[in-house]
Amino acid sequence: MKSTIPVTSLQRLPVYLNYLKSLSGTREFISSGAIAHALNMGEVLVRKDLAFTSAQGRTRVGYNTCELIAALEEYLGCNEIKNAVIFGAGGLGSALLSYGGFGNYGIRIVSAFDNNPLKKGSEVSGKPVLGVEEAPGFISRNNVKLAVICVPAKVAQEVTDILVGCNVKSILNFAPAQLTVPEGFNVRNIDVAANLAILSSLI
Amino acid sequence: MKSTIPVTSLQRLPVYLNYLKSLSGTREFISSGAIAHALNMGEVLVRKDLAFTSAQGRTRVGYNTCELIAALEEYLGCNEIKNAVIFGAGGLGSALLSYGGFGNYGIRIVSAFDNNPLKKGSEVSGKPVLGVEEAPGFISRNNVKLAVICVPAKVAQEVTDILVGCNVKSILNFAPAQLTVPEGFNVRNIDVAANLAILSSLI
Numbered sequence: 001m002k003s004t005i006p007v008t009s010l011q012r013l014p015v016y017l018n019y020l021k022s023l024s025g026t027r028e029f030i031s032s033g034a035i036a037h038a039l040n041m042g043e044v045l046v047r048k049d050l051a052f053t054s055a056q057g058r059t060r061v062g063y064n065t066c067e068l069i070a071a072l073e074e075y076l077g078c079n080e081i082k083n084a085v086i087f088g089a090g091g092l093g094s095a096l097l098s099y100g101g102f103g104n105y106g107i108r109i110v111s112a113f114d115n116n117p118l119k120k121g122s123e124v125s126g127k128p129v130l131g132v133e134e135a136p137g138f139i140s141r142n143n144v145k146l147a148v149i150c151v152p153a154k155v156a157q158e159v160t161d162i163l164v165g166c167n168v169k170s171i172l173n174f175a176p177a178q179l180t181v182p183e184g185f186n187v188r189n190i191d192v193a194a195n196l197a198i199l200s201s202l203i
Numbered sequence: 204m205k206s207t208i209p210v211t212s213l214q215r216l217p218v219y220l221n222y223l224k225s226l227s228g229t230r231e232f233i234s235s236g237a238i239a240h241a242l243n244m245g246e247v248l249v250r251k252d253l254a255f256t257s258a259q260g261r262t263r264v265g266y267n268t269c270e271l272i273a274a275l276e277e278y279l280g281c282n283e284i285k286n287a288v289i290f291g292a293g294g295l296g297s298a299l300l301s302y303g304g305f306g307n308y309g310i311r312i313v314s315a316f317d318n319n320p321l322k323k324g325s326e327v328s329g330k331p332v333l334g335v336e337e338a339p340g341f342i343s344r345n346n347v348k349l350a351v352i353c354v355p356a357k358v359a360q361e362v363t364d365i366l367v368g369c370n371v372k373s374i375l376n377f378a379p380a381q382l383t384v385p386e387g388f389n390v391r392n393i394d395v396a397a398n399l400a401i402l403s404s405l406i
Contacts, residue, residue, distance in 0.1 A: 007401075010401055010405075011401060014397030014401065015381065018356075018379045018380065022356070038381070075404065076400050076403075076404050077403055084399065084403075090298075091301045092299075092302070094298070095293075095294030095298045096294075098294045099294065099295070099396075101395075102396045102399060104396060105396055105399065105400035107396070107399050107403060145406050146399060146402060146403055170405055170406055172395075172399055177221065178218065178241070186406075188402055190393055191217060191221070192299065192302070192375075193307065193310070194217030194308070196287065196310050196349060197279045197280070197310065198213055198214060198216075199349060199374070199375055199389055199391055200287075200308065200348075200349055201213065201279050201280050202373055202389045203285075203373055203389075
């Protein structure tokens, strides 16, 4: 089923989830119209997106809020623990190692890899920073299928090739570089500077 | 002119720019087809996107690479210095204060604001961390039109209201919260955990 959801719909599911959680149990039922209004989206779009989950809305009542949260969490796999690793333990990599928000999605950052001798062997928030040569063994032992790339752009493809070799299927890339992966692997790019440039050009 | 470009096209301009810069002057001319192939996009799409800039492609030759880089930089406003501030000097905020990649887009992060007494009055990479009460004066004196929100979700709207009050038109939001701004203000959201959850659900 998951393979048929458009990525644009999938991207909105965490937005609904965050919004519903922010209501903190103040509403027993919520309609797609109310969600659409709060998030400044179209109602039809919201209803179509939510139809990908197992949640059932009822006419004139809407969704049971708790059930809808549970359905979104189930769809997004929030209840299974998935191990993830970070490549690059600089400022951003270290910040992500310490960030507590991944747990809401069942994601556990277990370690970082960095070849800088000042970082290798250290710990950040109780998580080890290991040398890159240790990555294949660690990834295999810990069944890691998710990785975050926080290395400079010029070594991002090299790191990606290591991850592909380790069969890490999904990569979140913060380096301002276009990465090439074989079919069956997923890359999402977050270029913080480019996002700021886009905003700046809109002023 | 800028107001007529679709946001989806605008989002791709930094991708083209990064790619062209990564060629490091090895190609005097480049065709839209070659760019499309390298970035795994459609050629018509690339040509349409680049038509928003002042760059002129020539039949059978393509674009002069240097001219195309200059046109993209001009469009994205990389040559004018724009001051930006960060709210929240935790792990992510501090990492962004130290990040050198914004300069490529003409963006200068000038300070952070944080009410934590341990951070207030300190410096990160030579940039001051000030109390939030100092923000309106600082923003006005330094003609700041761009801000990055790195505070916890529960105070993100409060910070947004301060920024709107200071007429900061464009906001990059890392907090997992849906922000409300008046018309004429721009918000882009980067929810790192949600991005990882989306990748995780694709495995």
